[in-house]
Amino acid sequence: MGWLAGLWDYKVRVRRRLEGLLGDAAGRAAGDHHARRPPRPCGITIHTGTGCSMGCVYCYVPDMGFPMRPRPYPLSPLEMAYALAVNPYVLPRATLAAYGSVTEPFQPETRDRAVAYIREVYRWLGLPSQVSTKALLDKQLARELLGAEPRLSVLVSVSSLGEWARRLEPGAPPAEERILAAGEAARMGLRVALFLRPIIPGVTDRQFEAIVRLAGEAGLRYIVPGMLRVTPGILSRLRAAGVPLGAIEARLPRRPRGPRDQVPLRGGDLKARLRRIAGEYGLEVLPAACSHNVIAHGEYCRACRLGPCGDPGAARPVEPGDVQELLDAAGVRARVLRVGGEGIVVRARGGDARRARILLEAAARLPVRIAG
Template sequence: QLAYAIASNPAVALGRNGTLLAYGSVTEPFMDVSKERSFEYLSTVAKLLGNPIQLSTKAYLSSEDVSRLKELVGYGSFLVTIISLSMSRLLEPNAPSPDRRFETIGNLRKAGFHTCLFLRPLLPGIGLNEFREILEKAYGFGVCGVVLGSLRVTKGIIDRLRAAGYPGLGEILDRIPRNPSGGEQVTIRSSDLKQRVAEIAKDLGIEIYPSACAASIAAHGLGCWACRFGPCGDKEAIPDFEPADLIELARRFKLKIHSLRIEEPKVFLKVDGDIRMVKRFKEFVKALIKRELVIG
């Protein structure tokens, strides 16, 4: 059913050079209650669709778990989240210890999976020495790279951090550009913190990926220049395309292209048609040609 739902989505491009599929951004895929179902889903999607697969996890994956993943999906991009050593029990009371997650990195690397440390969110209040220790340990377990990410807060997140007694809350509040209202997410100012942690990673010889999808692109031997972070991966692997193919593809979405201009890495289009179909067309084409589409 999951594979069918993905395949029937008109915004999803199928196949190895198609849409990047990411699992674990909403919920942990390898909790005890969901692990078997996740194995089932991943196996089906890998066999029937063949799209690049990326998994984010905080779980402990044993050698046996990783062997099953190797058998079911063959290859993929893994992001293992570790955001603190000293405050892991305070911040992630239900997650496996950081040591167990470092073991997950090691098990995945032994099986040949492209595995990155997911340092997201970077939390103000965690010292640079602790970030260095996290990166050094990850490096020791063979990590392929690191993805750094800023903290996004809601009113509820602030309340939970306050209730937990997180000592860095004051600095977080100092970095918020505005107070979030309702369920609104606000990204804190953290470019300086990102830069300092990136310098530590660089000193250790760890590849720094600007985004999760950049890690997936590299893991699967692809190339992409669809956003400001590009080019990512193998620039030579960015797909070629013919303008006539985009015009024909637009017709399948019941759209009409009035003008098309290519200024690498951007493609400028003037399109007429239903706004919902335009959005689907844009996502489909961006995934297919791995370039930024500017539609007017």
């Protein structure tokens, strides 16, 4: 059996072992959305809680209907590992995992659950994991995270400094302290990057140099930037916080079509400027969050046009027969046509095409082309 098919075989064995440990609770976990949701480009997003009390003005979570009062996610850590083992899109040791996309994971109410999820998901499935946070990475938390997943990728979010940060992120610790604590955690061995997100035109870009300088002085080496996305609610909350909307509206490709419609702003020029400033201070700007996850885990990926990312020496040879074996074992109706410099070419249709793409991009970290 090749290494790709071997990963699927390992997943089946993990699922059976967890079924034995969980008994009746396995059924509940298998009904959870983590057991069926496909990964996003940054990986399979794992919810550590519902609700968030940080009250960031640019947050889209209130527009998605999530409550603002934090509660731990209802699955136990073992149930979460099982739900992911059931998920047909998830491959152990391959699919990237992302914690913290819909809530702050390290709020007091959810902190222990978040650390336990990271630990158990890594123990059972070995998913290369990433967490994004606005919390202070104090020594205790850094130690716990290193114990839970030694190569964990940690993105510390900042979108402005000083008075702007206080206004825009009223429930979060001061941005300067977040960066300094991130630097301390990096010195303890945690793989930490600055998540410069959201870039709010007219606010964040005016502070690029101060933010980059502080991150460099703290000892951080990487920056992952992300542009603001707006809904009608976010625009009105930003206006109420005193943000001039002119620079934002000038970058809107279109107006949001409804209360939940998130529209990302154009910002290629801002990212180019950030890259130039970062270079002057010896920091590297990465193309996406997953890029830092891949680097943190010493891996290599050229699955999308933003890459390649990571260490080319870590690329693993991919054999067409092994790819076919993986697809067959996973029950995906697809035929491998070839594997080469262009990536993996398979013939598949509909849902099978989608599953083939997601599984193979995660496993082989190569581009996948579907031939009709």
